[in-house]
Amino acid sequence: MAKPEPFGIAIVGCGTVGGATARLLQSEAARLREVSGTGVYLACVVDVAFDHARSLGIDESLFRTDMAEPLADPEVKLVVELVGGTTVAKEIAAKALSAGRHVVTANKALLAHHGAELFALARRNGVTISFEASCGGGIPIIRALYEGLLANRIDALYGIVNGTCNYILTAMVQSGRTYAEALGQAQRSGLAEADPALDVSGLDSAHKLAILASLAFGRRIDLDRIPVEGIDTLETLDVAFGRELGYVVKLLAVAGRGPDGVSLRVRPSFIGLDHPLAWVSGPFNAVSVYGHTVGHTMYYGRGAGGPPTSSAIVADVIAVAVGAYQHTFRSLTIWPDLTEPVRQLPMEQIESRYYLRVTVEDKPGVFAQLATVLGNHRISISSVLQREPSEHIDAPAADDASDRATKTREDSSQVTAVPVVITTHRTNEGNVRRALAEIDELTVCTRPSVCINIIDEHEETI
Amino acid sequence: MAKPEPFGIAIVGCGTVGGATARLLQSEAARLREVSGTGVYLACVVDVAFDHARSLGIDESLFRTDMAEPLADPEVKLVVELVGGTTVAKEIAAKALSAGRHVVTANKALLAHHGAELFALARRNGVTISFEASCGGGIPIIRALYEGLLANRIDALYGIVNGTCNYILTAMVQSGRTYAEALGQAQRSGLAEADPALDVSGLDSAHKLAILASLAFGRRIDLDRIPVEGIDTLETLDVAFGRELGYVVKLLAVAGRGPDGVSLRVRPSFIGLDHPLAWVSGPFNAVSVYGHTVGHTMYYGRGAGGPPTSSAIVADVIAVAVGAYQHTFRSLTIWPDLTEPVRQLPMEQIESRYYLRVTVEDKPGVFAQLATVLGNHRISISSVLQREPSEHIDAPAADDASDRATKTREDSSQVTAVPVVITTHRTNEGNVRRALAEIDELTVCTRPSVCINIIDEHEETI
Numbered sequence: 001m002a003k004p005e006p007f008g009i010a011i012v013g014c015g016t017v018g019g020a021t022a023r024l025l026q027s028e029a030a031r032l033r034e035v036s037g038t039g040v041y042l043a044c045v046v047d048v049a050f051d052h053a054r055s056l057g058i059d060e061s062l063f064r065t066d067m068a069e070p071l072a073d074p075e076v077k078l079v080v081e082l083v084g085g086t087t088v089a090k091e092i093a094a095k096a097l098s099a100g101r102h103v104v105t106a107n108k109a110l111l112a113h114h115g116a117e118l119f120a121l122a123r124r125n126g127v128t129i130s131f132e133a134s135c136g137g138g139i140p141i142i143r144a145l146y147e148g149l150l151a152n153r154i155d156a157l158y159g160i161v162n163g164t165c166n167y168i169l170t171a172m173v174q175s176g177r178t179y180a181e182a183l184g185q186a187q188r189s190g191l192a193e194a195d196p197a198l199d200v201s202g203l204d205s206a207h208k209l210a211i212l213a214s215l216a217f218g219r220r221i222d223l224d225r226i227p228v229e230g231i232d233t234l235e236t237l238d239v240a241f242g243r244e245l246g247y248v249v250k251l252l253a254v255a256g257r258g259p260d261g262v263s264l265r266v267r268p269s270f271i272g273l274d275h276p277l278a279w280v281s282g283p284f285n286a287v288s289v290y291g292h293t294v295g296h297t298m299y300y301g302r303g304a305g306g307p308p309t310s311s312a313i314v315a316d317v318i319a320v321a322v323g324a325y326q327h328t329f330r331s332l333t334i335w336p337d338l339t340e341p342v343r344q345l346p347m348e349q350i351e352s353r354y355y356l357r358v359t360v361e362d363k364p365g366v367f368a369q370l371a372t373v374l375g376n377h378r379i380s381i382s383s384v385l386q387r388e389p390s391e392h393i394d395a396p397a398a399d400d401a402s403d404r405a406t407k408t409r410e411d412s413s414q415v416t417a418v419p420v421v422i423t424t425h426r427t428n429e430g431n432v433r434r435a436l437a438e439i440d441e442l443t444v445c446t447r448p449s450v451c452i453n454i455i456d457e458h459e460e461t462i
Numbered sequence: 463m464a465k466p467e468p469f470g471i472a473i474v475g476c477g478t479v480g481g482a483t484a485r486l487l488q489s490e491a492a493r494l495r496e497v498s499g500t501g502v503y504l505a506c507v508v509d510v511a512f513d514h515a516r517s518l519g520i521d522e523s524l525f526r527t528d529m530a531e532p533l534a535d536p537e538v539k540l541v542v543e544l545v546g547g548t549t550v551a552k553e554i555a556a557k558a559l560s561a562g563r564h565v566v567t568a569n570k571a572l573l574a575h576h577g578a579e580l581f582a583l584a585r586r587n588g589v590t591i592s593f594e595a596s597c598g599g600g601i602p603i604i605r606a607l608y609e610g611l612l613a614n615r616i617d618a619l620y621g622i623v624n625g626t627c628n629y630i631l632t633a634m635v636q637s638g639r640t641y642a643e644a645l646g647q648a649q650r651s652g653l654a655e656a657d658p659a660l661d662v663s664g665l666d667s668a669h670k671l672a673i674l675a676s677l678a679f680g681r682r683i684d685l686d687r688i689p690v691e692g693i694d695t696l697e698t699l700d701v702a703f704g705r706e707l708g709y710v711v712k713l714l715a716v717a718g719r720g721p722d723g724v725s726l727r728v729r730p731s732f733i734g735l736d737h738p739l740a741w742v743s744g745p746f747n748a749v750s751v752y753g754h755t756v757g758h759t760m761y762y763g764r765g766a767g768g769p770p771t772s773s774a775i776v777a778d779v780i781a782v783a784v785g786a787y788q789h790t791f792r793s794l795t796i797w798p799d800l801t802e803p804v805r806q807l808p809m810e811q812i813e814s815r816y817y818l819r820v821t822v823e824d825k826p827g828v829f830a831q832l833a834t835v836l837g838n839h840r841i842s843i844s845s846v847l848q849r850e851p852s853e854h855i856d857a858p859a860a861d862d863a864s865d866r867a868t869k870t871r872e873d874s875s876q877v878t879a880v881p882v883v884i885t886t887h888r889t890n891e892g893n894v895r896r897a898l899a900e901i902d903e904l905t906v907c908t909r910p911s912v913c914i915n916i917i918d919e920h921e922e923t924i
Contacts, residue, residue, distance in 0.1 A: 024613060024755055035612060035680055037793040132610070138756035140610025148594070148602025150497060151486060151776035218497055276762060279741050284758075293486055294600035294773035296746075297763035300738060301756060311756035314613035322793035324786040331499040331784035 004033070007321045008043030010070035010101075012092050013083035014053045017106055017133070018045070020306025021080060021313045022058045032314070038321040043076045044069065067092060071099045078102040078320055080313055086110050090118070097121045097129070104316040106133035106309055108207035111336075112223045115214070119337035128329040130316035135208040136161055136285045138308030139301035140315065144289065145215040146332060152291025154216040156458045157255040158271075161208040163283035163303040164192045164199040165231050165251040169268075170281045172239050173248055179234055191283055201230040202251060202266040209253035209266055212287065216255060217262055218334040219342035227347050229267045238357060238450055241385060241421050242270045245355070248278045252455060261343035263350045269453040270355055288458075295460040348430030353382065353454040355423050356432070358439055359447045362416040366444045370420065373442075377435040378427065385421040417446040423454060466495070469783045470505030472532035472563075474554050475545035476515045479568055479595070480507070482768025483542060483775045484520045494776070500783040505538045506531065529554060533561045540564040540782055542775055548572050552580070559583045559591070566778040568595035568771055570669035573798075574685045577676070581799035590791040592778035597670040598623055598747045600770030601763035602777065606751065607677040608796060614753025616678040618920045619717040620733075623670040625745035625765040626654045626661040627693050627713040631730070632743045634701050635710055641696055653745055663692040664713060664728040671715035671728055674749065678717060679724055680796040681804035689809050691729045700819060700912055703847060703883050704732045707817070710740045714917060723805035725812045731915040732817055750920075757922040810892030815844065815916035817885050818894070820901055821909045824878040828906045832882065835904075839897040840889065847883040879908040885916060 009025060011018050025032070025042040032040055044064045045053055053063065070076040079096035081103055083089045089110045093103050098121065105111070110118070111131055122129045132142045136159070145154075160166050164186060171182035183200070186192035198204050206228045210221040231251050239249050247270035256263045271278050276298050280286040285303025290296050302308040319325040329335070360366045367386070374381060424432070436449050471487060473480050487494070487504040494502055506526045507515055515525065532538040541558035543565055545551045551572045555565050560583065567573070572580070573593055584591045594604045598621070607616075622628050626648060633644035645662070648654035660666050668690045672683040693713050704711050709732035718725045733740050738760050742748040747765025752758050764770035781787035791797070822828045829848070836843060886894070898911045 020755075028613065028615075031615070032613065035794060035796055037795050138753075139759055140606050143605065143610055144602050147781060148605055148777050149773065150780055151490065151494065151773050153490075153493070276738070276741055279738055291600075291773060293482075293769040295764045295770055297601055297761075298748075299759075299761060301759035307755040308757055311611065311613050311753060315610050318612055319609060319790075323789040324793075327785040327789070328781075331786075332497060333499050334497055 004037060004039040006039040006041065006075045007078070008041060008073065008076040009078050009080060009317055010044050010046060010076050011042070011080045011082060012046040012067060013081065014045050014047040014050065015082065016306040017309045017313070018047070018080070018082040019052050019056045019058065020310040021082070022053065023056050024307070024310045024314055026058060032318070036318045036322055038318065040317060040321045043073060046070065067095060071095065071101065076101065078104060078317060080317070081105040081107060086113050090114055093118055094121060097125050097127055100125050100127055102127045102320045103129045104313055104320070105129065105131050106313060108134040108204065108211060112207040112210040115211070115336035116220060119335050123337060128320060128325055130320065130325060131211070132316045133309045133312035135211055136287060136299065137163070137301060137303040137305065138311040139285060139287070139299045139303070140312065141212070141287050141299045142215065144299055145212065146328065146334060149289060149291050149294060149297070152294050154289060154291055155257055155461060156290040157212055157216050157287065158277060158455060158458070159205070159209065159212060159253040159287040160250050160277060160280050160285050161253050161287065161303060162199050162205045162251060163285055164196065165205070166280065166285065167191045167283045168200070169231060169249055169251060172234070172236060173243065176236060176240070178236050179232060200232045202228040205251060205253045205266045209255060209264060212253070213255040213262070213264055213342070214336055214339065215334055216289065217257060217342055218339055219262070220336055220339045221264065221342055222344065225344055227265045231268050234268050235450070237419065238355070238452060241357065242355065242452070245383070245385065245423065246273055247271060247454065248273065249452070250277060250280070254455065258345070260349070261345045263345040265347070265350065267453055269455045271455045272457065275457050290458045290460060292461050296458070348428065348433070350429045351426055352429065353424055353426055353456060354432050355421065355452040355454055356436065357419050357421050357450040358445060359417050359419050359449070361444045361446060362418045363444070367420065369442055369444060370422070370439060373435050373438050374422070377431045379431055379435055380425040380427070382423045382425050386418065466499060466501040468501040468503065468537045469540070470503060470535060470538040471540050471542060471779055472506050472508060472538050473504070473542045473544060474508040474529060475543065476507050476509040476512065477544065478768040479771045479775070480509070480542070480544040481514050481518045481520070482772040483544070484515065485518050486769070486772045486776055488520060494780070498780045498784055500780065502779060502783045505535060508532065529557065533557065533563065538563065540566060540779060542779070543567040543569060548575050552576055555580055556583060559587050559589055562587050562589055564589045564782045565591045566775055566782070567591065567593050568775060570596040570666065570673060574669040574672040577673070577798035578682060581797050585799060590782060590787055592782065592787060593673065594778045595771045595774035597673055598749060598761065599625070599763060599765040599767065600773040601747060601749070601761045601765065602774065603674070603749050603761045604677065606761055607674065608790065608794060611751060611753050611756060611759070614755050616751060616753055617719055617923060618752040619674055619678050619749065620739060620917060620920070621667070621671065621674060621715040621749040622712050622739060622742050622747050623715050623749065623765060624661055624667045624713060625747055626658060627667070628742065628747065629653045629745045630662070631693060631711055631713060634696070634698060635705065638698060638702070640698050641694060662694045664690040667713060667715045667728045671717060671726060674715070675717040675724065675726055675804070676798055676801070677796055678751065679719060679804055680801055681724070682798055682801045683726065683804055684806065687806055689727045693730050696730050697912070699881065700817070700914060703819065704817065704914070707845070707847065707885065708735055709733060709916065710735065711914070712739060716917065720807070722811070723807045725807040727809070727812065729915055731917045733917045734919065737919050752920045752922060754923050758920070810890065810895070812891045813888055814891065815886055815888055815918060816894050817883065817914040817916055818898065819881050819883050819912040820907060821879050821881050821911070823906045823908060824880045825906070829882065831904055831906060832884070832901060835897050835900050836884070839893045841893055841897055842887040842889070844885045844887050848880065
């Protein structure tokens with residue numbers, strides 16, 4: 001057999017993921033060339049500083065500070081963009097593509113914002129962009145969508161796609177910690193950034209949902225039109241009530257296809273214990289995909305971290321090195337530069353079941369008032385959970401400012417306020433929002449109500 | 463854009479899976495051509511009878527009784543082999559490959575027995591064999607191994623890969639049914655064949671393990687050297703004791719890589735409730751794969767049935783139609799015709815934890831005898847479960863002939879026999895087998911002991 005052509009890789013950005021990728025390409029160099037039958041090798045690592053790269057033992061002779069160097073090397077066929085953000089990263093990707101180099105990236109923000117433009121640029125230059133590492137870390141979920149499930153019309157997709165949030169929520173559910181305590185624990189374990197906003201706000205999950213849904217539906221997704229709620233306002237009281245009702249709270253990225261369009265959202269959601277996603281704990285991620293002929297499939301693994309993410313990056317690198325991905329990229333028509341915008345349902349039309357917690361004065365006739373408002377908005381009640389006044393103290397105390405305000409009001413008025421938890425049958429979100437706005441105006445209502453989606457097992461169509 | 467070249471598909475064998483595949487290719491014809499950017503179409507269905515095909519509404523003009531017809535049609539580029547078995551199926555595959563047609567198959571027995579030969583034949587003829595549908599129905603686990611996880615050294619693989627067995631075991635665990643009752647229920651639901659031997663004996667799972675492990679380790683697997691135990695001898699008593707200890711019983715196909723070689727086996731095994739595989743219920747399948755850099759990943763979905771399996775088949779068809787899989791097939795060196803035989807550990811050297819149930823006379827000093835034998839064989843006890851004599855009657859009654867024999871012996875001797883359940887720390891199977899042989903010889907032992915693997919969460923190396 002002829003010796004395969006050298007296929008040089010330049011890694012740009014040597015942080016956690018870049019460093020792990022460089023290490024993987026170096027430590028497994030011989031085996032990777034053997035199993036892939038290619039001449040794949042790490043040609044260089046481009047960054048402004050190399051302390052981290054040095055600490056990982058990466059060959060110092062590969063360090064470069066200017067991307068022009070690898071782009072001048074005809075053996076470098078592929079650039080791995082791992083600088084993050086959307087400005088410098090976009091410049092790097094565009095430079096590499098324009099120079100006829102394939103690009104592999106883990107950058108979900110870059111793709112969610114500039115996917116269509118970069119894909120078109122790649123196509124004009126006869127090269128490709130791959131992005132397995134952009135969603136779900138090392139889980140091969142991207143190729144499951146563009147390849148393994150391609151024969152399906154995708155009906156729905158539910159993802160736990162942010163490991164930081166899942167770690168925090170798992171601690172809240174399993175140990176009864178408050179959000180603030182669980183966040184602190186995650187930060188001490190290195191599982192949350194000092195500034196956790198991108199993760200806990202749900203924005204990172206929205207970037208990933210935009211990418212996953214664009215492949216699942218073969219349509220372009222407008223990131224700005226995805227409703228996003230984070231986990232940072234979640235109260236332990238609701239976590240505890242949810243458990244009592246048989247639900248676990250997860251930050252879910254949800255996409256569903258109905259006759260009138262696609263619904264998309266990122267939200268803390270209750271999911272039943274009989275759903276496999278309920279068991280995805282700690283920093284793990286998972287994505288459930290429902291296809292019209294395959295039914296329910298799920299993909300599970302570590303959603304972040306250097307070594308798992310490097311697994312996805314190198315998988316992409318090899319698919320290009322063997323020449324397979326070029327055909328997929330050229331032939332399929334589901335890529336962001338080739339697709340039409342999706343028809344997205346307005347939030348009011350999203351259908352779901354709901355968990356509602358209203359805090360009301362504990363006196364006769366109050367429940368009738370609530371039930372009347374819900375009935376007027378055509379919301380049908382599935383279950384009610386109301387404790388004896390003394391009993392609800394056993395639930396972990398709520399821990400936010402509004403709750404302290406409530407307590408003051410209780411003290412001064414000498415009337416006990418109690419939480420009433422109501423779960424609804426399937427209804428649309430417009431009805432629920434209008435009903436809650438009305439309930440919050442009732443004089444018996446002592447603090448703003450809480451509303452959480454309940455995600456039932458999606459019904460398989462097979 | 464130029465109109466893509468026609469890419470005709472011939473389906474040979476129109477049973478459950480063949481019929482579903484023909485239907486999928488027909489009902490989704492326009493969409494599949496559009497998303498794949500290819501001219502893929504169903505050219506014909508070859509079989510000896512067409513009652514089933516007709517009942518599914520497949521276009522009668524496509525029915526053929528002779529495979530020579532599609533092979534004479536230059537537009538037919540790919541043959542889907544779905545006749546099953548290993549004799550006619552092998553002829554069909556060989557004929558198609560020799561005629562320069564790609565082959566897609568769901569036939570695990572064919573591949574486990576004749577994989578190397580058929581792959582070599584494909585290579586000589588410049589065509590490919592794909593087999594996503596051979597393991598795990600619609601779950602894209604095969605491409606996860608040859609593509610998504612290719613950067614990893616695979617440390618271990620645990621699979622629930624037979625839906626019939628998982629359905630039966632789920633019924634035994636959740637409803638306390640006996641094996642015979644659960645099998646009957648599965649047969650009435652169409653989830654078990656009238657002759658369930660291939661499934662319940664574990665042989666079908668062994669075929670799949672041979673395929674999965676060959677890709678995971680890039681080595682050839684000798685099917686005949688995989689130790690196989692089925693679920694047909696499993697007693698409800700052990701299912702119940704396992705639950706009490708926090709385990710669920712699953713028929714697991716297990717592959718592990720150690721410094722001295724690879725261990726392979728198919729067996730009813732106990733798995734802890736904290737492992738995601740424990741929650742895979744009913745007819746669903748799942749495969750956990752542990753890679754050296756990705757850590758634990760899991761793939762879940764329907765492991766059988768026409769529509770899910772057709773999803774995998776059409777994914778393979780499209781990967782060939784777009785021209786991607788040809789590169790993967792040509793370049794990678796992990797295929798059965800290119801790999802060396804695996805170095806397989808003898809059963810005695812397999813390391814695991816074990817659940818042992820011995821049935822002994824209820825009198826002083828008996829436990830000391832058991833403990834002495836185990837100690838002599840360097841087996842360290844992790845936990846012991848022994849009930850008061852009256853209490854063990856609460857456990858579901860064992861339901862096999864040997865148990866009735868035991869009861870008779872109890873009655874006549876006036877000595878109560880009690881089950882003693884012992885779980886061990888990690889040890890090797892040789893030690894356990896030798897110890898149990900000795901224990902079964904003890905005069906206090908009233909019936910043969912039972913031994914079940916306990917599968918702990920594989921420790922991630924990342």
